[in-house]
Amino acid sequence: MHPQRKRRLYGVLFIVIGVGIATALTMTAFRENLLFFFSPSQIAAGEAPVERTFRAGGLVVEDSVRREQDSTEVSFELTDGAHSVRVFYDGILPDLFREGQGIVAMGQLGQDGVFRASQVLAKHDENYMPPEVAEALKAAGKMPQHEMKQYQTDGYSRENDSDYESGYRQ
Amino acid sequence: MMLRYLHEWGSPPVFYQRAGRWQRVLWTLAALLILAGLWGGLVLAPADYEQGQVYRIIYIHVPAAWVAMFAYVVMAVTGAIGLIWRLKVAEVITSAGARTGASFTILALATGAIWGQPTWGTWWVWDARLTSVLVLLFLYLGFIALENAIEDRRNAARACAILALVGLVNIPIIHFSVYWWNTLHQGPTVARLSAPAIHITMLVPLLLMALGSMLFYAGALLSWGRALMLERERSSRWAAREAGV
Known part of the structure; x- marks a missing residue:
């Protein structure tokens, strides 16, 4: 290769590798601050701010949803498998809100440990299948579970236990 | 023989003619695949057990997002080729890539918002996946703005290629964002x-749509590249001949 072109090639490699390393270091440093939501365990451990707005994410506990008569007030338990937190919300829930489903709620944690949400978002998962297949899988007890670990935010859990290593549960 | 064929692509008039032929072939195949994919995705495929009919937007959203990311990698590679070998064709394709890539990124963001409203309950959230794709759009737009800011075409191409290479770091961030951080966006289904x-x-329809979108993108890249090449070479004799003046 022409020496001048070789020099330019090294220049290009230098840019790509240099920027890559710089970004990797920045990402590692900021990882904790880039969380989209806090898990119930983090809230239980007192890591979430009190009386300041933040997001809480987890699975809606089965049979925990209580609706008020004649109003849109609703309350439910949010869990990550280890801890849970009670959430109050007054408003219209998204279509995909249901028990066992992952949600992210935005709101404030009161002194009483209850989370008062001003917005509730449903978090759907990456599985797509026809209803008949879902029925058959449920009957056979092979339905892919909503990933509890998505809501367990103990530092770097998700990268290590992701589908990249554990494989799709059969 | 093969090498000579590739070498000829570096000549602007040869590029102009061959790209025109390839563009027609690519767009014909793309149209067939996209029609088959739409038929399969919107008519034959069943509704989803959880999301019902609304999930069908994946047949636009997912291919658009894949192409948006793929187009960036192509743009960085052709940018590097232009930087090292100073090939006019590579510079023109890089610049065409920013325009096609930006279009697909806008499509992915728009269809994502339309999907997010009924399923999540919001058009937009500042989670890592959505934000990193928005950064991708800004990289494309920044490329175009930088190119317009520099008068000399060759200098502009060099500066833009460096920007494209620096922005390459965003591509793995987009892909792994759903693993590295808590995001509202779900993890990968296929990739x-x-x-x-x-x-x-x-x-199957999703893969047909993805392949069709890729071919459409490749054709658009050539089409846009030809237009940019003709504009850049407007004072040359071959350009006058092609334009019929």
């Missing part, structure tokens, strides 16, 4: 090491 988490009847 992962284990088996796809989508039923085969829904997967």
Whole structure:
């Protein structure tokens, strides 16, 4: 290769590798601050701010949803498998809100440990299948579970236990 | 023989003619694949057990997002080729890539917002996946703005190629954002090491749409590249001949 072109090639490699390393270091440093939501365990451990707005994410506990008569007030338990937190919300829930489903709620944690949400978002998962297949899988007890670990935010859990290593549960 | 064929692509008039032929072939194939994919995805594929009919937007959203990311990698590679070998064709394709890539990124963001409203309950959230794709759009737009800011075409191409290379770091961030951080956006369904988490009847149309979108993108890249080449070479004799003046 022409020496001048070789020099330019090294220049290009230098840019790509240099920027890559710089970004990797920045990402590692900021990882904790880039969380989209806090898990119930983090809230239980007192890591979430009190009386300041933040997001809480987890699975809606089965049979925990209580609706008020004649109003849109609703309350439910949010869990990550280890801890849970009670959430109050007054408003219209998204279509995909249901028990066992992952949600992210935005709101404030009161002194009483209850989370008062001003917005509730449903978090759907990456599985797509026809209803008949879902029925058959449920009957056979092979339905892919909503990933509890998505809501367990103990530092770097998700990268290590992701589908990249554990494989799709059969 | 093969090398000579590739070498000829570096000549602007040869590029102009061959790209025109290839563009027609690519767009014909793309149209067939996209029609088959739409038929399969909107008519034959069943509704989803959880999301019902609304999930069908994946047939636009997912291919658009894949192409948006793929187009960036192509743009960085052709940018590097232009930087090292100073090939006019590479510079023109890089610049065409920013325009096609930006269009697909806008499509992915728009269809994502339309999907997010009924399923999540919001058009937009500042989670890592959505934000990193928005950064991708800004990289494309920044490329175009930088190119317009520099008068000299060759200098502009060099500066833009460096910007494209620096921005390459965003591509793995987009892909892994759903693993590295808590995001509202779900994890990958198809682009992962284990088996796809989508039923085969829904997967086949998705793959047809993805391949069709890729071919459409490649044709658009050539089409835009030809226009830019003609503009850049407007004072040359071959350009006058092609334009019929």
